[in-house]
Amino acid sequence: MDSRPALRVGFIGLGDIGAPMAMRLHEVGLAPVVWNRSPARSAPFAERGVPVAASAADLAERCDIVCLCLLSAEAVEDVVFGTAGIVKAGAAPRLVIDHSTISPDQTRAFADRLQAAIGTAWLDAPVSGGPAGARAGTLAVMVGGRQADFDLAAPVIQSFANRVTLMGDLGAGQLAKACNQIIGFITTAAIAEAFCTAKAAGVAPALLAEALAGGFADSTILREFRRATAANEAGGLKGLIEAYMDLGNGHVRSDYAGKIGILHKDIAIAAAIARGHGTPIPLLHQVETMGRILHYQQHPGDGGSTLES
Numbered sequence: 679m680d681s682r683p684a685l686r687v688g689f690i691g692l693g694d695i696g697a698p699m700a701m702r703l704h705e706v707g708l709a710p711v712v713w714n715r716s717p718a719r720s721a722p723f724a725e726r727g728v729p730v731a732a733s734a735a736d737l738a739e740r741c742d743i744v745c746l747c748l749l750s751a752e753a754v755e756d757v758v759f760g761t762a763g764i765v766k767a768g769a770a771p772r773l774v775i776d777h778s779t780i781s782p783d784q785t786r787a788f789a790d791r792l793q794a795a796i797g798t799a800w801l802d803a804p805v806s807g808g809p810a811g812a813r814a815g816t817l818a819v820m821v822g823g824r825q826a827d828f829d830l831a832a833p834v835i836q837s838f839a840n841r842v843t844l845m846g847d848l849g850a851g852q853l854a855k856a857c858n859q860i861i862g863f864i865t866t867a868a869i870a871e872a873f874c875t876a877k878a879a880g881v882a883p884a885l886l887a888e889a890l891a892g893g894f895a896d897s898t899i900l901r902e903f904r905r906a907t908a909a910n911e912a913g914g915l916k917g918l919i920e921a922y923m924d925l926g927n928g929h930v931r932s933d934y935a936g937k938i939g940i941l942h943k944d945i946a947i948a949a950a951i952a953r954g955h956g957t958p959i960p961l962l963h964q965v966e967t968m969g970r971i972l973h974y975q976q977h978p979g980d981g982g983s984t985l986e987s
Contacts, residue, residue, distance in 0.1 A: 687834055688712070688741035688771070690734055690757055691778070692719040695805065696747030698812035699777070702838040703745075704728050713737045715757070734760070738767035743834055744774050747805075750943065751780040751788075758792060770796035775831050777819075779804045779859075779940075781947045782849030785822065789848050799827045802848060803835060804855035806862075808902075816840045820858070822850035856948040863941065863965045865899050866915060870922030877923070921972055934972040941969045 685708075689700035692714040703710040704726065712723045713731040720730045731737035734757045738744050744764060748754050754776060758764045764774065774792065776785065782802075789800035801823035811817045817839040821828055828844045835842050845854045872895075873883035887904050890896050899915055906916035918938070921931045945966045952959045 684709075685743055685830075685834070686711070686741045688731070688737040688744045689747070690714065690737060690744065691747035691753075692723070693747065693749065694809050695812050696777070697722070698809055699745070699747060699805075699817070699838045700728075702812065702815050703834070706837045708834065708837060711737050711740050715753070733762040734758070734764050735762045735766040735768075738764040738771050739769050742772045743831065744771045745777060745834065746774065747777040749778070749940070751778075751784045754778050754780060754784075754788060758788060759795075764798070765792065765795045767796070770798050773799045773801065773827055773830055775801045775803050775834065777803050777805050779855050779944060779947070780852060781950060782822075782852045782856075785849045785852050789823075799824065800848065801827050801831055802851040803831070804851055805839070806855065806858050807839075810902075812838055818858075819843070820845050820851040820854035822846055822848045822852065822854075852947070853951060856944070856951050859944040860948050860959070860962050862899065863945065863969075864961045865897055866918060867922055867965045867968060869897075869899060869903065870919045871926065873919065874923050874926045883923070922968060925968060925971060930971060930975045932975060935975045936973060938969055938973045942966070942973065945969070 687703055687708050688711045689696065689703060690713050692700060692712060697719065700710055700712050700723065704723070711729045711731050712720055713734055713736070714720050724730050731740065746754060746757060748757060756763065758774070764771070785800070785802040792798050792800055801821055803819050803821045805812070805817045805819050807817040815838050818841045819835050819839040821835070821842065821844045823844075825844065832842065843854075845851050873886065876886045877883055884907050887900055887907070890900060891904065902915050903919060906914060921934050924931050945962060948962060949959060949966075
């Protein structure tokens, strides 16, 4: 019988993906403490009896492991190093697991800074699979960091993932996520191009998507398109594919103005990695151009995301 005390787990960042990840922790009995910068996001957890911390520092003081799932490097820095951040906790947690998508360089800088400040270790562990994967516990998680920290984190991550891979040292998880995004963004644009071709020739895109099921051209993105089509849903990957199709026919969808900032953030991360290693990425640059046309049409500011990686 294992007499070791159970790890106390905290989760910060209750967005579209973070909330179901944190709820999985609750459902499997890991008894998390949660906190979100926008307090309203914590309400569903409080209603279920999940403890809600007063701040990131308060949460960190009560936990051995703190999970983050935030939109940007700026948000991560604020939550970890801000005036009520993790570094201000009276008792330091053993480990921070960052599920956000940021650059490898930012990951390593934050990890070094946190280690120097309070001695807490860091894993970068970005996820892929979207809200549906988080709810089902089937996310893919790509991890960078030390083996000992990975072993400590494994039971936590496995509560919302069915594939967890240690890719290498700190930053390697973010590198893998950048490659994931290259494939995902290009695949989405390729599907839209194929659908445009089919539609122009008189074949319905939904019928083509069904015909391709199980073949070499099938993908998770096509499966999501089929699911969303059957459910008569708008937005998400299905909506982006349709927006790309409209763009291919010369129509710029104004409803996407200012709403796909995450595409540009993630492309910028991947492009910086590629430039640093002398790798050409012409297909990704084309997708970036398409996204910019949609995102900045009549809306020069940066907004939220309709994409879930």
